[in-house]
Amino acid sequence: MNKFQSVRGFNDVLPPDTALWQHLHAVAARTFASYGYGEIRLPLVEHTALFARSIGEVTDIVEKEMFTFKDREGDSLTLRPEGTAGTVRAGLEHGLLHNQQQRLWYAGPMFRHERPQAGRYRQFHQLGVEAFGMAGPDIDLEVIALSARLMRSLGIGGLTLELNSLGSAQTRTAYRAALVEFLERYESSLDADSRRRLRSNPLRVLDSKDPQTQEILREAPTLLDALDDASRAHFDGLRQGLEDLGIAYTINPRLVRGLDYYSRTVFEWTTDRLGAQATVCAGGRYDGLVEQLGGAPTPAVGWASGVERLILLMKAQGLTAPDPAPHVYLCALGEAAQRQAQRLAERLRDALPWLRLAVNAGGGKLAAQLKRADRSGAALALILGEAELAAASIQVKSLRAAHREARESTPEQQQAVPLAELPQRLSGLLEAEHLMRNHP
């Protein structure tokens, strides 16, 4: 076993998985752009107080999951556990939120010191959007539609959109009091975690997994019944919009987001294929946060999605990235041919920027080189040897077609092409190869 291992919960991403990651990020960047969102890049480290003030002092994230350390000046710094706080901080710091609308997206690693599990890691990655300065349900609808389109573009199916409203800060406070009053009557029957949360974060009792607690909650007052008129109108507007766009959803009156800053709309995309890590995308409205961090009152809404969970889901559903295999594998025999092969390869890359060309390295006889060519997944092998150099030509060998013909016991397909014509003819040769592949 190796002397060094990666730190627990901090994972490497290797090929071919990296191809899926690249595909996911490319699709996401395209989708964000198609809604007019601009990318914001944020530091991984912020002052600890920023997260304590935004996420909430008594949340699990702040209480026990942050990677916090003192720097050399003695300042308390924290590896970001989520992206919204940093986005708001940057927006305020650079005047992005001053009396204007902003549509932003970000992507990158986040850090939480939790026990690792499939789909849950200490360094994990999120994609997220944040929209500032728009108070109506239309922007809630937009960010949800954006998330729906992203999932669709990635080919991810089988998701459920769960929706709820937490109401305004005032109704939430009033509801919390009513809920506590109700639950205290059954306190002795609640599970231990819920009894603890009854004092620290009573709304969290709503999504307890304990059956007996859920039984008690059937009679509890619900958030939706407690909504003030304005929040109800907002919620109804969003529901109408979702129906207009044909986006299916289910109302989940027990849906409570874990972070303190949410108000009114909250939502989650969930799956039943990831075990306990069911949430792949989640967000909501946080109208009070900007003011809480020292800015002017600014309505805001956003969501974040876990990249590892999306990747896991894509794999579970058999989705693959576009094939990254080289189109062409160049074999060279002998010292002179090897030198020429390097020059030829650079010339081909100059002439055909789209071409994926692998050049044999490490020598080997032709059989070994062709074996590598085959394993690389290339459609064509180019063979450059003494004879070809002398004739100023190159052998072009069809690797994929030959497999089929070999089975049919017919001769392999191979032809000599003058070196001078190779750049012009290569795309045609590849196309023929592709056609033969699809139409045997």
Add this chain to the structure above:
RNA sequence: GUGGACGUAGCUCAGUUGGUUAGAGUCCCAGAUUGUGAUUCUGGUUGUCGGGGGUUCGAGUCCCCUCGUCCACCCCA
């Protein structure tokens, strides 16, 4: 943070009540084929049995500790 299962070759795994020098498949390399990739055949490389300690004449196997992965809880993306 709590509870449980599991760690043997790069990968997937076998390994009997504790008993010689730890195995298979795959992968990789070489040869059969002095310049032609599937398949086949022959040969070869690959391990501190996750790590440390203990019991024993003897530990991959039993015990303790530790690290890691996975599952559930908790939490969340």
